[in-house]
Amino acid sequence: xxxxxxxxxxxxxxxxxxxxxxxxxxxxxxLWFLPAYGWRERLLEPVKMWWQFWGLGxxxxxxxxxxxxxxLHTLATLTFADGTVMLWEPPRMxxxxxxxxxxxxxxxxxxxxxxxxxxxxxxxxxxxxxxGRLNYNPQNKPMSFALHVLSxxxxxxxxxxxKRGELPEHTKYSTIFVYKFSxxxxx
Amino acid sequence: xxxxxxxxxxxxxxxxxxxxxxxxxxRILFGLIAMxxxxxxxxxxxxxxxxxxxxxxxxxxxxxxxxGLPRLDLILLLPxxxxxxxxxxxxxxxxxxxxxxxxxxxxxxxxxxxxxxSFRQHDTFNLHGGDTFERLAAVFLTFSPAGEALSVDSMLxxxxxxxSEPMRYCPWAQRMLQVQVALxxxxxxxxKLFVPQWLDGTAVYYATRIDNLVHLPMSWLFDNxxxxxxxxxxTLIVEFSMFTLVWLKxxxxxxxxxxxxxxxxxxxxxxxxxxxxLMIVSFINFVEPADLSRWMTAAKxxxxxxxxxxxxxx
Numbered sequence: 300x301x302x303x304x305x306x307x308x309x310x311x312x313x314x315x316x317x318x319x320x321x322x323x324x325x326x327x328x329x330l331w332f333l334p335a336y337g338w339r340e341r342l343l344e345p346v347k348m349w350w351q352f353w354g355l356g357x358x359x360x361x362x363x364x365x366x367x368x369x370x371l372h373t374l375a376t377l378t379f380a381d382g383t384v385m386l387w388e389p390p391r392m393x394x395x396x397x398x399x400x401x402x403x404x405x406x407x408x409x410x411x412x413x414x415x416x417x418x419x420x421x422x423x424x425x426x427x428x429x430x431g432r433l434n435y436n437p438q439n440k441p442m443s444f445a446l447h448v449l450s451x452x453x454x455x456x457x458x459x460x461x462k463r464g465e466l467p468e469h470t471k472y473s474t475i476f477v478y479k480f481s482x483x484x485x486x
Numbered sequence: 487x488x489x490x491x492x493x494x495x496x497x498x499x500x501x502x503x504x505x506x507x508x509x510x511x512x513r514i515l516f517g518l519i520a521m522x523x524x525x526x527x528x529x530x531x532x533x534x535x536x537x538x539x540x541x542x543x544x545x546x547x548x549x550x551x552x553x554g555l556p557r558l559d560l561i562l563l564l565p566x567x568x569x570x571x572x573x574x575x576x577x578x579x580x581x582x583x584x585x586x587x588x589x590x591x592x593x594x595x596x597x598x599x600x601x602x603x604s605f606r607q608h609d610t611f612n613l614h615g616g617d618t619f620e621r622l623a624a625v626f627l628t629f630s631p632a633g634e635a636l637s638v639d640s641m642l643x644x645x646x647x648x649x650s651e652p653m654r655y656c657p658w659a660q661r662m663l664q665v666q667v668a669l670x671x672x673x674x675x676x677x678k679l680f681v682p683q684w685l686d687g688t689a690v691y692y693a694t695r696i697d698n699l700v701h702l703p704m705s706w707l708f709d710n711x712x713x714x715x716x717x718x719x720x721t722l723i724v725e726f727s728m729f730t731l732v733w734l735k736x737x738x739x740x741x742x743x744x745x746x747x748x749x750x751x752x753x754x755x756x757x758x759x760x761x762x763x764l765m766i767v768s769f770i771n772f773v774e775p776a777d778l779s780r781w782m783t784a785a786k787x788x789x790x791x792x793x794x795x796x797x798x799x800x
Binding site: 358362404409456 | 496497500501526527528530531534535539540541542543546550555556557558602603606607611612613614615618621622625658661662665669670671672673674676677678680681683684688689691692693694695696697698699700701703704705708709711757758759760
């Protein structure tokens with residue numbers, strides 16, 4: 300029988316450690332990508348806290364489960380003490396020139412992918428206070444804030460083939476959040 | 487015996503020393519895109535996102551997003567003032583600049599990674615795929631020899647220790663960057679398999695009708711259902727190949743060329759700039775250093791020949 304029973308060198312040890320890190324990274328990410336099955340949650344439980352602490356979480360399901368069949372944008376209204384209503388619209392990419400649309404990309408993502416979602420409702424009071432503060436006038440205080448979504452269905456391709464330049468206006472309207480300001484908001 | 491063979495092949499893949507040239511070129515292009523992302527996209531309205539009186543308060547983020555768990559957020563360690571947050575941002579931009587020129591490369595990459603993690607934790611609603619990739623890539627660059635070529639660090643090192651030998655380094659971090667890219671395509675591909683529109687070929691029709699994503703209209707291409715279907719299936723084939731066939735040397739460059747066409751097409755049609763560019767530059771990590779050197783030499787020869795021709799014409 301041949302063989303050398305030599306002690307592992309520090310290089311080999313380093314390779315073993317890095318191999319473990321590599322396999323661990325791949326396995327955790329594959330689990331991270333899976334739907335929230337019970338067993339997946341149990342397997343991820345011990346690492347979840349540290350994974351999130353270091354910002355290692357990732358999702359790449361682009362244009363798949365979130366492939367939209369409708370277009371939308373949001374619109375906020377501030378109602379002041381004297382009854383006037385102010386409209387506030389996040390930048391709309393389709394109405395901006397190429398440079399401004401490029402520059403303000405982050406607002407597009409926020410306006411369409413985050414603001415209208417159920418998850419964002421928890422943060423809507425913050426948005427209300429933010430806009431209220433920006434437009435605060437002690438003689439005519441903002442009284443309420445409302446967030447609306449305007450949308451339009453993209454016609455089903457097997458019924459009507461719509462051209463890219465002929466998309467319908469966003470005419471379907473719904474109010475998704477209302478907030479009444481109190482004096483505490485201005486402190 | 488079989489196990490030992492597997493371990494050897496595994497070690498060869500992850501640890502056999504290689505030239506740092508692809509990583510160095512990736513570092514430079516990655517840095518330029520990250521700089522653009524920071525200055526052009528993040529700086530406008532910076533305080534609306536991260537300021538003390540921003541759209542979302544940090545108390546709400548901690549209360550609703552952090553789920554009562556600890557998160558790394560260096561911004562919270564700063565004195566509570568907008569000036570400090572702005573200073574943090576410009577230090578981050580400086581770190582990107584240093585990373586790009588390869589000065590204190592590992593430290594610059596580490597600071598960039600920590601800053602990106604902090605921005606992510608501080609306001610989760612100002613985040614896109616490009617930011618996520620930047621964050622993860624910066625982590626791997628911290629552990630990489632990306633500063634060992636085409637950098638101020640390597641210039642200073644060679645001045646101290648002159649060497650004519652081409653330097654080779656453990657490519658583990660470069661492999662991790664490759665694996666990260668493959669994971670992106672794998673997740674993207676598998677999630678698409680559960681969406682009927684990707685299978686029946688109409689996904690590109692719907693994706694190109696999202697009005698706030700329209701970049702260049704390109705009606706001649708996308709106003710044709712057959713083309714939309716072909717492009718849908720082309721996307722699936724490319725995404726599948728980018729985590730499977732890309733590992734085979736024989737077909738790697740064909741796969742990368744197809745993926746390049748896909749990303750250039752998406753960039754022209756849809757407005758998702760940073761992510762597409764980052765994906766394209768990440769392909770450099772898949773190129774063999776010898777091929778890269780050959781292409782660079784050929785490019786240099788062509789440029790210098792043109793320059794000489796112009797000079798002689800003048």
